[in-house]
Amino acid sequence: MNDSIQFLTQKICSFRDARDWRQFHSPKDLAVAITAEAGELLQHFVWKTPEQSEARVVDRKAEIAAEIADVAILLMEMAEVSGVSLGDAVAAKLALNEERYPAAKARGSNQKYNEL
Amino acid sequence: MNDSIQFLTQKICSFRDARDWRQFHSPKDLAVAITAEAGELLQHFVWKTPEQSEARVVDRKAEIAAEIADVAILLMEMAEVSGVSLGDAVAAKLALNEERYPAAKARGSNQKYNEL
Amino acid sequence: MNDSIQFLTQKICSFRDARDWRQFHSPKDLAVAITAEAGELLQHFVWKTPEQSEARVVDRKAEIAAEIADVAILLMEMAEVSGVSLGDAVAAKLALNEERYPAAKARGSNQKYNEL
Amino acid sequence: MNDSIQFLTQKICSFRDARDWRQFHSPKDLAVAITAEAGELLQHFVWKTPEQSEARVVDRKAEIAAEIADVAILLMEMAEVSGVSLGDAVAAKLALNEERYPAAKARGSNQKYNEL
Numbered sequence: 001m002n003d004s005i006q007f008l009t010q011k012i013c014s015f016r017d018a019r020d021w022r023q024f025h026s027p028k029d030l031a032v033a034i035t036a037e038a039g040e041l042l043q044h045f046v047w048k049t050p051e052q053s054e055a056r057v058v059d060r061k062a063e064i065a066a067e068i069a070d071v072a073i074l075l076m077e078m079a080e081v082s083g084v085s086l087g088d089a090v091a092a093k094l095a096l097n098e099e100r101y102p103a104a105k106a107r108g109s110n111q112k113y114n115e116l
Numbered sequence: 117m118n119d120s121i122q123f124l125t126q127k128i129c130s131f132r133d134a135r136d137w138r139q140f141h142s143p144k145d146l147a148v149a150i151t152a153e154a155g156e157l158l159q160h161f162v163w164k165t166p167e168q169s170e171a172r173v174v175d176r177k178a179e180i181a182a183e184i185a186d187v188a189i190l191l192m193e194m195a196e197v198s199g200v201s202l203g204d205a206v207a208a209k210l211a212l213n214e215e216r217y218p219a220a221k222a223r224g225s226n227q228k229y230n231e232l
Numbered sequence: 233m234n235d236s237i238q239f240l241t242q243k244i245c246s247f248r249d250a251r252d253w254r255q256f257h258s259p260k261d262l263a264v265a266i267t268a269e270a271g272e273l274l275q276h277f278v279w280k281t282p283e284q285s286e287a288r289v290v291d292r293k294a295e296i297a298a299e300i301a302d303v304a305i306l307l308m309e310m311a312e313v314s315g316v317s318l319g320d321a322v323a324a325k326l327a328l329n330e331e332r333y334p335a336a337k338a339r340g341s342n343q344k345y346n347e348l
Numbered sequence: 349m350n351d352s353i354q355f356l357t358q359k360i361c362s363f364r365d366a367r368d369w370r371q372f373h374s375p376k377d378l379a380v381a382i383t384a385e386a387g388e389l390l391q392h393f394v395w396k397t398p399e400q401s402e403a404r405v406v407d408r409k410a411e412i413a414a415e416i417a418d419v420a421i422l423l424m425e426m427a428e429v430s431g432v433s434l435g436d437a438v439a440a441k442l443a444l445n446e447e448r449y450p451a452a453k454a455r456g457s458n459q460k461y462n463e464l
């Protein structure tokens with residue numbers, strides 16, 4: 001399977017353009033849709049304990065996979081509309097996180113980098 | 117650049133495991149972080165018109181790229197923790213969207229598939 | 233102190249109208265702002281355990297109060313713009329919840345009503 | 349009708365305590381539920397123009413009223429759990445907004461106070 005972000009982004013944008021949807025998909029509208037879909041994913045875990053959430057992703061795997069995919073598709077389009085290479089942006093952020101959270105200092109802690 | 121989702125997911129999970137963070141990264145906690153980061157992305161567009169949002173992604177490209185990357189990184193980890201292949205899930209959802217939104221019927225409309 | 237929702241809603245809408253902001257405050261834009269502010273509230277608890285969150289609201293009480301107030305102000309305006317009496321809507325929902333979650337059945341359970 | 353925030357908060361907390369739900373309702377879990385419900389409200393407006401959203405709140409008034417009420421109920425409980433008087437917090441924020449957004453300067457502008 002070809003799971004390159006660039007390849008998937010092209011498929012997503014072809015789908016959009018074949019329907020003439022760019023007019024509705026402003027950066028704002030994409031951010032709105034991303035947040036609304038993230039909210040649907042979050043719905044699965046409302047009032048659940050972290051432990052119960054581990055079971056939930058097993059029991060409802062197909063639904064949760066679909067929610068994750070919804071967010072991912074919109075996010076790839078958001079990057080395209082913003083002129084951002086998502087692969088590069090992810091790589092850059094991972095490099096920054098390496099600096100912010102040195103393994104020796106951050107191990108076993110759930111503090112934010114500016115509180116470590 | 118290698119922008120395969122599987123490759124990036126491995127980097128993300130190695131980073132997490134080197135810090136012993138899986139204990140904090142339950143599916144629920146990942147969904148919470150995804151939604152909170154989506155909210156940061158959305159902040160850029162509060163009260164803005166769709167047209168103003170097109171200018172915003174130009175003026176604040178680096179910040180917005182970083183917000184998109186934050187969501188993407190968490191989403192790839194969420195998929196991993198849920199036992200989901202994100203590439204496959206995206207491909208499956210795109211195929212479903214092709215069925216739900218036939219180009220001839222959906223062109224130029226912002227209605228949901230169940231309202232088309 | 234006068235903490236009636238109707239009284240506070242009038243103050244909020246007077247503030248808005250004195251600035252001629254109704255033009256920017258469509259129902260959609262209010263829902264966007266509500267979600268973005270809810271995201272800021274949620275930020276306080278990312279990666280935290282439920283127990284740590286009990287301490288957080290003590291340590292950061294003023295900040296958290298301000299975030300809660302931001303959501304509340306927008307929500308009261310959202311109700312006004314939607315022609316909804318928020319007090320009535322809350323009372324109606326509480327009555328519905330009494331039906332959906334009979335105390336005898338729901339006690340000590342974190343299941344949703346349709347899963348009880 | 350009694351629409352005082354304090355009165356409604358007492359009803360909400362009595363409902364919760366009759367079901368022994370405080371154990372599930374940590375500040376974090378309340379923030380999660382608030383954000384998830386805000387996301388449901390936002391769902392009504394995904395891909396819609398601001399103008400279409402004005403029609404939506406007329407056409408779907410009952411549903412939207414219920415979503416707004418869901419957020420409001422959780423927000424009042426969040427304040428209680430955080431030891432915050434929501435009425436006071438709202439009044440304090442309105443006073444701050446008066447300072448941040450002087451009517452003469454903010455009239456007709458959708459800029460944030462720090463960008464005015």
